[in-house]
Amino acid sequence: MLHSIQHLNYGSKCIEYKLIFTTRKSLGIKVLPDGLVNVIAPNDSSITDIHTKVKSKAKWILKQQLFFDNFKPHSPARKFINGETHLYLGRQFKLQIIESTTNEIKIYRGEMIIKTKKSNPEYLERKLNEWYKDKAIQIFDEILTHSIVKFEKYKIERPTLEIRLMEKRWGSCTKSGKVILNTELIKAPKGSIEYVIIHELCHLIHYNHTQKFYELQTKLMPDWEKWKIKLEKVML
Template sequence: MQHEIKFGSRMVVFNLEYRKRKSLGIKVHPDNLVEVLAPVDAKEHKVLERLKEKAPWILKQIDHFNTYKPSTPARRFINGETHLYLGRQYRLKIVPDKIDAVKAYRGQLWMHSQNPEPEVLKKQLEIWYKHKASVVFTELLEEVLPKFKRYKISTPVLSIRTMSKRWGSCTPAGRIILNTELIKAPKGSIEYVIIHELCHLVHHNHTRAFQNLQSRIMPDWSKWKDRLEYSLA
């Protein structure tokens, strides 16, 4: 059943289900859905009371998911339009040519194309971003990994994918999934996402222990997290 609860000035929607269990369980999903599992005999006002107590934690999880997701504006693929690469703006220069090639150089993004139609250029640039992502993310992961040596995590397998809701995620089996779109962010921000996910291989949730580890590995992580949101906004 879907309910709403007011935490201060904020309205939070949650799903309440009754189960055979002893205590209240609360989960916040990446799509902001709050799932509440209550014991079968729990009184609704007691559940709400308990949720109010947990409000700071719930809001923190929701905010974490909200800020940790990409939003890139639509592009038209015309000359002079700016495109991001590693946190910098590049001006598009479209060159009809006998070969296809993309190059970012001194603030210009040169796109040589046999068929310079917007849809074709869009595909061409996506392929270039994907290629760059795989090179840069692999390099950064290798750079960062030694910092986790004493936590004895196994070397993660890296996947790169376009995701609409997350910058990165990881699986318990040690796979790290990074969003292709991250290639548009500054290197420090990409490093932050990699470190964030690697910390999850040590601590699965956003506990105090997780926060401490993240700050130990990357003391200025919040600056790079902010830049991530700013750079792609």
């Protein structure tokens, strides 16, 4: 596949994208979790046409990049102060920070209540990330448990789950049958988490993205595309 790096000015912003020519018939734009933009274009399309089309989506691209910024654990935009919103399972929650003799985080009536011994941002960030990780371990495991039922007739072994931060991917799997999920997925809707898990489980049967792979994924989760889009577009 041929590819090149292109630049596009939009207002005061410069959008950099990787242009990839393929045999597909229509143009596709994808913003990856690390903010990189991939544009896939039909082999015979002109750079001018592609530029115009990408420009018409510039607003969406910038929104997407901003959205993914929200996921970044060390985003400078995060202040960890009262009223700031943080994502959990696809919803935004307002932080309410309460100084206390104990540490506790809970979700209550649209708020993320943090009882904390210290209220400096670095401490709160660490505590909140620990809480996200705990929730990720618990919820990803639950979703795996109910998703694997759909795979009964394929006789796959329940994979070991590994949960860690990843810069470029939501999930991956190894040939030895381990599924690795991005901790940040805990900020996405449950359906999107299920989509990533089912996607990785399908890889235990078909390792590559072949037509058979997609047929199986569609059979087991007919609305996977909707959840994939939500994962790439939530909260616009």
